[in-house]
Amino acid sequence: xxxxxxxxxxxxxxxxxxxxxxxxxxxxxxxxxxxxxxxxxxxxxxxxxxxxxxxxxxxxxxxxxxxxxxxxxxxxxxxxxxxxxxxxxxxxxxxxxxxxxxxxxxxxxxxxxxxxxxxxxxxxxxxxxxxxxxxxxxxxxxxxxxxxxxxxxxxxxxxxxxxxxxxxxxxxxxxxxxxxxxxxxxxxxxxxxxxxxxxxxxxxxxxxxxxxxxxxxxxxxxxxxxxxxxxxxxxxxxxxxxxxxxxxxxxxxxxxxxxxxxxxxxxxxxxxxxxxxxxxxxxxxxxxxxxxxxxxxxxxxxxxx
Amino acid sequence: xxxxxxxxxxxxxxxxxxxxxxxxxxxxxxxxxxxxxxxxxxxxxxxxxxxxxxxxxxxxxxxxxxxxxxxxxxxxxxxxxxxxxxxxxxxxxxxxxxxxxxxxxxxxxxxxxxxxxxxxxxxxxxxxxxxxxxxxxxxxxxxxxxxxxxxxxxxxxxxxxxxxxxxxxxxxxxxxxxxxxxxxxxxxxxxxxxxxxxxxxxxxxxxxxxxx
Ligand code: SF4
Ligand code: SF4
Numbered sequence: 327x328x329x330x331x332x333x334x335x336x337x338x339x340x341x342x343x344x345x346x347x348x349x350x351x352x353x354x355x356x357x358x359x360x361x362x363x364x365x366x367x368x369x370x371x372x373x374x375x376x377x378x379x380x381x382x383x384x385x386x387x388x389x390x391x392x393x394x395x396x397x398x399x400x401x402x403x404x405x406x407x408x409x410x411x412x413x414x415x416x417x418x419x420x421x422x423x424x425x426x427x428x429x430x431x432x433x434x435x436x437x438x439x440x441x442x443x444x445x446x447x448x449x450x451x452x453x454x455x456x457x458x459x460x461x462x463x464x465x466x467x468x469x470x471x472x473x474x475x476x477x478x479x480x481x482x483x484x485x486x487x488x489x490x491x492x493x494x495x496x497x498x499x500x501x502x503x504x505x506x507x508x509x510x511x512x513x514x515x516x517x518x519x520x521x522x523x524x525x526x527x528x529x530x531x532x533x534x535x536x537x538x539x540x541x542x543x544x545x546x547x548x549x550x551x552x553x554x555x556x557x558x559x560x561x562x563x564x565x566x567x568x569x570x571x572x573x574x575x576x577x578x579x580x581x582x583x584x585x586x587x588x589x590x591x592x593x594x595x596x597x598x599x600x601x602x603x604x605x606x607x608x609x610x611x612x613x614x615x616x617x618x619x620x621x622x623x624x625x626x627x628x629x630x631x
Numbered sequence: 632x633x634x635x636x637x638x639x640x641x642x643x644x645x646x647x648x649x650x651x652x653x654x655x656x657x658x659x660x661x662x663x664x665x666x667x668x669x670x671x672x673x674x675x676x677x678x679x680x681x682x683x684x685x686x687x688x689x690x691x692x693x694x695x696x697x698x699x700x701x702x703x704x705x706x707x708x709x710x711x712x713x714x715x716x717x718x719x720x721x722x723x724x725x726x727x728x729x730x731x732x733x734x735x736x737x738x739x740x741x742x743x744x745x746x747x748x749x750x751x752x753x754x755x756x757x758x759x760x761x762x763x764x765x766x767x768x769x770x771x772x773x774x775x776x777x778x779x780x781x782x783x784x785x786x787x788x789x790x791x792x793x794x795x796x797x798x799x800x801x802x803x804x805x806x807x808x809x810x811x812x813x814x815x816x817x818x819x820x821x822x823x824x825x826x827x828x829x830x831x832x833x834x835x836x837x838x839x840x841x842x843x
Contacts, residue, residue, distance in 0.1 A: 334675040338815045338822035341681070342670035342830040345662065345837040347736060350727045410722025410742035410840055417702040417721050428701035428725055488695035488801055489731040561820055629819045630733030631669075631686050631797075 349626050354408040356619040358401050359480055359505070363614065365397030366473040367510020368517070371533070373470040375514070375526055376463065382518065382526035387462055388449035389517055395442050398476075402435065427486050431479035438476045441469050477506045490625035491558035497544055504544075507537040508583070509614050512607035528595065531603055534610060535591040542584035545617070558628065565624040576620045582613030633692075633711040634749055635776040635806035637783050637794075638685050640816060642770035645670060645683030652765035653687075656750065662837050663736040665747040666762055670830070671822045673815050684816040685762075685771070688713065688734040688747035689797065689805030696726035696735060696746075704744065711776075711806055712751050717743045727839065731801045733819075737840030749773070776806060786810070 372390040375383030406412050422429045445465055452459035481502045485495035511533040518526070553560035566576040590606035593599070645668055653659060653666040666687040673680050690713045697705045697713055704720035707713060720743035727735045727744065735746045750760035758764075763771045774781035787794055787808060795812040796805040814821045824835060 335678070336673065336815065336821075337675050338671050338673045339828055340669065340822050340824045341672045341828055342832070343824075344664050344667045345832065345834040346733065347727065347839040348836045350724050350839050408723070410724065410737055411720065412722075414702075414721040417719060421702045421719060423701055423703040425698045426701040426725070428699065428723060432701065483699075483725070486695065486699045486725070487728040488803065489729055489733070557820055626728075629824060630731060631819050 346629055349623060351408070351622060351626065353619060354404045356615060356622050357404040358408070359502075359618045359622070360509070360615045361397045361400040361404065362477060362480065363502070363505040363509040364513050364611070365394045365401055366477040367506035367508070368394050368397075368513050369466070369470055369473045369510070370506060371510045371514040371530065373466060374529070374533070376466070378529055379523060379526035382522045384459070385521040386514075386518055387459060387466075388446070388453050390514070391442065391445040391449040393513065393517055395439075395446050398435070398439055398442060402439065427479050427483035431476075431483065434472065434475050434479065438469070438472050441465065441472060445469055473506075474503075477502050487625075489630055491556050492548075492552070492562045492621070492625040497548065500544060501541060504537045504541040505614060505618070507533055508541060509611055511537070512587075512610040515603055515607040516611075524598070527600070527603060531591045531594060531606070534606065535588050538584040538588050538610065542580065542588075545580065545584075558625075561628055562625050565627055566620060571627075572620050572624055575616055579613050579616030579620055582609045583617050584610075584613075587613075632709070632778075633776040633806065634754070635690070635711070635774070635783055635808065636687070636749070637772040637786055637808040637810060639770050639772065639786070640682070640684065640809055640811040642768045643668070643683045643685060644768060644770075645681070646767060648765040648767060649685055649762035649771060652761040653747070656753075656761035657748075659745075660738060660740050662739060662841070663745070665734075665736075665745070671815055673822075682816050684809075684812070686732070686734075687762075687807070688730075688749075689732055689803065689807035690749060691803035691805050693802060693804050695729035695731065695801075695803060699725040699729040701725065708751060710754065712749050712754070713746075714748050714751050715745060717741055717745065720744050722840070724839065731798050731803065739841030742840055783808075 368390050372383060372386060406415055409415060418429055418432045448459065448462040448465060452462055478499055481495065481498035484493035484498050487493060511530045515527060515530050549563065553563050564570055565572045567573060587606040587610045590602050594602035647668050650667050657665060659665050666685060669684045669686055671682045673682060690711060694713050697707065701723060702719050702721055704716045705713060705726055722737060722742050724737060727737065735744050738745045753760060760773055763773045772783050772786050774783035776783060778784060790810045793810055795809045795817060797817045809817060826835060827833060
């Protein structure tokens with residue numbers, strides 16, 4: 327923990343107190359954010375491919391819908407598993423409290439899952455007619471629009487956690503969208519394989535590289551300047567500085583998710599190597615879990631009272 | 632009516648009578664608390680002093696816990712109390728994450744959120760909260776903040792200039808005040824929690840809600 331300037335007269339030590347609660351939101355919540363990023367990110371990427379590289383995009387309609395469906399279900403499953411009273415989940419729909427991001431998120435995620443199920447069905451029905459699938463594409467537009475609040479609501483939820491100063495609303499929103507673009511493009515590179523043209527892969531690589539760069543800049547800005555804004559942020563960041571308990575995981579995440587993939591993408595463009603691009607994609611997906619986990623856990627280590 | 636608390640830290644002697652009374656009155660399970668008295672030792676030997684701070688829910692006027700609760704299990708009563716309906720709670724722990732004062736716990740027996748309710752059940756029967764009754768030095772002052780002639784309002788008036796709330800920067804507008812508080816007593820980041828320094832209890836953290 328950070329040691330403020332201690333004067334002899336104000337040196338203070340807690341000598342009798344109750345035990346404080348440990349981690350409130352554990353890795354289940356990391357899983358929630360990670361899976362949701364991929365589930366919404368692949369939808370964004372399919373939408374992009376169908377506009378920029380329709381030849382590649384149209385071959386991936388069904389696969390993308392299935393991938394999004396699977397990851398959104400993982401997200402919902404872990405959200406449910408994290409509840410201490412999972413069988414009361416229905417209370418959200420019958421006693422909704424509209425100031426809560428959890429309520430709003432539950433409703434839009436449910437609507438999203440419904441539309442996604444329909445998208446899987448339409449993708450499956452149109453599997454053999456590669457050329458056009460108008461109904462699918464029209465629905466995809468609405469699914470893409472809905473994917474934006476689905477991916478953003480967690481940022482709203484984090485910002486409603488008044489106790490956790492580290493999570494500020496504008497930067498968390500940006501990080502959620504960037505995580506979706508990063509993991510969506512990475513997953514699409516792996517999912518598409520040879521169905522993607524070289525140009526389509528290049529586009530996905532650019533999205534991956536740029537979202538990694540922007541996300542990295544935001545984290546580094548917090549890392550360097552955060553401590554100057556608020557005492558609680560300064561204390562929280564100590565957990566990822568020096569020999570803090572999450573320093574290694576933080577930097578491992580930053581290198582795996584952002585720094586190495588950015589370098590690999592540049593290399594893959596100059597060497598036209600598919601393997602290097604795939605390696606960048608795998609690293610980004612795995613690393614994102616670590617990045618999200620560290621950011622979730624460190625503000626929970628602070629004593630609140 | 633707007634019920635509120637005030638603790639005069641000049642009077643508190645750390646007897647923990649309030650803590651025990653709360654445990655008994657509300658059958659607060661082991662490993663959890665609604666109200667506790669924290670001891671912080673200040674200074675450098677031999678110039679040291681022990682401080683005592685009773686800590687409970689602040690019944691914030693702008694309560695983050697109420698705002699984040701997806702099912703309104705946390706709700707305001709007409710008298711200003713932030714109350715909880717344990718039957719409604721789904722155990723999402725959003726409130727635990729939102730409360731800047733660490734005042735909410737997950738009850739290991741019911742796996743639902745719980746916290747100090749200012750003894751809402753006793754208030755409904757025109758009784759004082761159990762902790763107020765138990766305090767031998769009347770350090771806990773409880774009453775209606777809307778009534779200028781109530782004890783708590785008068786106390787605030789008389790001690791103007793020395794009345795504090797915890798973390799005012801959070802904008803929660805607590806209905807819980809301290810007289811004679813300072814950075815060490817009210818700011819948890821102003822003191823160290825060093826393993827092995829606690830008088831009787833060597834455990835610094837416990838899993839939330841037992842082993843969920
Ligand atoms: S102190 Fe915490 S639990 Fe109590 S009303 Fe305020 S935010 Fe809610
Ligand atoms: S744990 Fe219960 S009381 Fe707390 S926010 Fe969730 S549903 Fe509401």
